[in-house]
Amino acid sequence: MRLPTPWRSRMIAVLIVAVAVVTAGPVSGTTRASAAPRAALVSAVDREVHFTADGTTAYGTLHIPAHRAGRRLAAALLLPGSGPTDRNGDEPPGFTPHTLALMAGVLSGDGVMTLRFDKYGTGRTGLGGRSSAPDMAAYTRQAVAAYNTLRAQPEADSHALLVVGHSEGGLQALLVDRAVQPKPAGLALIAPQDMRLLDLIRLQLATELNQALAAGQLTAQQAWLNNRGVARAIADFRAQRPVDTSGLLPSLVSLLKGMFGPVNADFVRSDDAIYPPSVARGIAHGTRMLITCGTEDTNVPCRTMPPLLSALAAARTTGPGLQVLAGLDHLLHPIGTPVNDPAIAPAAQQSLHDFVRPWRHATQG
Template sequence: MLSHLAAVALTTAAPVAAVPDLVPAADREIVFTVEGTPTYGTLHVPAHRAGQRLRAALLLPGSGPTDRDGNQPRMSPNTLAQVADALDRDRVVTLRFDKYGTGATGLGAYRDHPETLDYPAFVRQAKAAYETLREQPETAPHALTVVGHSEGAMTALLLGGSVRPRPASLVLLQPQAIRLLDLVALQLHAQIAEAARQGQLDPEQQRTVDAAIDAAVTALREHRPVDATGLPPAVAQLFQGFQGQNGRFVDSDDAVYPPATAAALRPGTRVLLTCGTNDAQVPCATTDALTVALRRAHVGGPGRVRLPGVDHLLHDAGHPDTPAPAVLDALHRFAGR
């Protein structure tokens, strides 16, 4: 036993290279100012060696009052917080923030005139967030990714063709891939068809409502008042909400055709586009034109990945509160490379 210990002592007496200090994973509150509005966010930094620069991703939320974690009033799926957790496993720094109208940011400079808040303002806010992420001491500025969910994916596409340096990759999770009002009309027609299937509407009533939906979309695009005649009360209320204070935002969002934005991407940009087969809000078929446009832009793969049984919030039947395994696998395959 003594001789064994002596041998160990002899073999370990040689100089050993110093092990770099390990910095534990941590969240850091970030504040950056955009056009007079302090914008609040969370920077998550995975465990890493001191001084090491890591790949990093900006996370962009979906439409409506969706905050940095992917939550809305009375609905807390934690979509973006869970995406940040998933990317941590591949040692990717993430920044997520409260966009206008949400969380600690609120309306900011638009508080006294919310009717002037349009979609380009959200794009500018996201661009400022990207620049903030680029400047963090833990991030590698030429290894940045933009990850967007739903409407945030459309914003990610716009950033991908305009920010400097261009992002190395984009992740488009269940993206808004057609014009806003076309998507709304598609969703409403599907709901009316289901109501007819269940016997709540007869064929003539279905045709009347479908025609009224199309007429409402045309009126909005022509900046005319929407005629609610023939619309169910809930649908009429939806279209009324697209006018007035929200009119400028709806009009400016609807002006963007996502497939057209793909042409500005840097050739070779790696792109992951996911669509869930159980996504009633953004059916896979709505991503067809964008998928073709990305190929024509000569971006890198994997391109579109279909997620069996996955809904718009990245869940499946077996995982109603957390990302489905198919989602986590797609992210890991992409981020782990």
């Protein structure tokens, strides 16, 4: 979840409408002159691909890194965060951090091919004729179709399929794992949604109210009343009662009506019904995992991670596990970096390198 800009509340956008070369040395006991010639080098390329889920065509970018002809590559499906976030991790024109496109570049350097796609409500895909956001299950079916499309590519190694999800995409990665065969060999959960949706939103809004209080924009009484009012509205929605937003700040009223109104209510209810640690307990034993949290991430704070981490430990997953990224925010930027700066901090890049190390060796020799 991306933190809304204080009192301009990008959370509405987050929720509305709601993807080196292998140089084989000479065989032992042979001379270099007698070794078989290496296969030709295939240049890196982006291919536009499309696939269908529930009758709607989705469009994406398949990136193939430079490799030797005939070499099968580790292949990663990239899943975006919440809201109208497109294949590149952007909500153009105003929000363009390029998070997923940059991840694809990092992984390409390790010889990993990637697929990222325009989910419902974004890019070329659009809403597929819908007038409201699909529910979470529909987004999962779309991501599963993307995974199967990636698996079917001639360059993909079916034994080295990976899923990398950012923010809500981290939860979606867990849901894709539950739905597909063969299972992914590894999952990377980058600043993942680790709580029920409305619990996380309540936490985010409490942080915003506390910041406004500290800045002198609200009194202690106003902050307390609005925190209580948000909790009341969430309880009403969960109980399927009329949502009472009386007495709340106008920005909160607008946000809550946007979430709980007819366009988004089905999606919000379906996402909020999912407790991520419960899904994580079903991950296959031995799955390689990466989980990141930034110490400056106020969308998904590190302190909320323990239940998810305990569930993954109970599932006996392996890999780098939790990587705490000091000084980084939700977009993998050092704190204070402009939102639209197209960069991923070196520590975040290194976490991805560590995650794919077994397959990097396998594909690059």
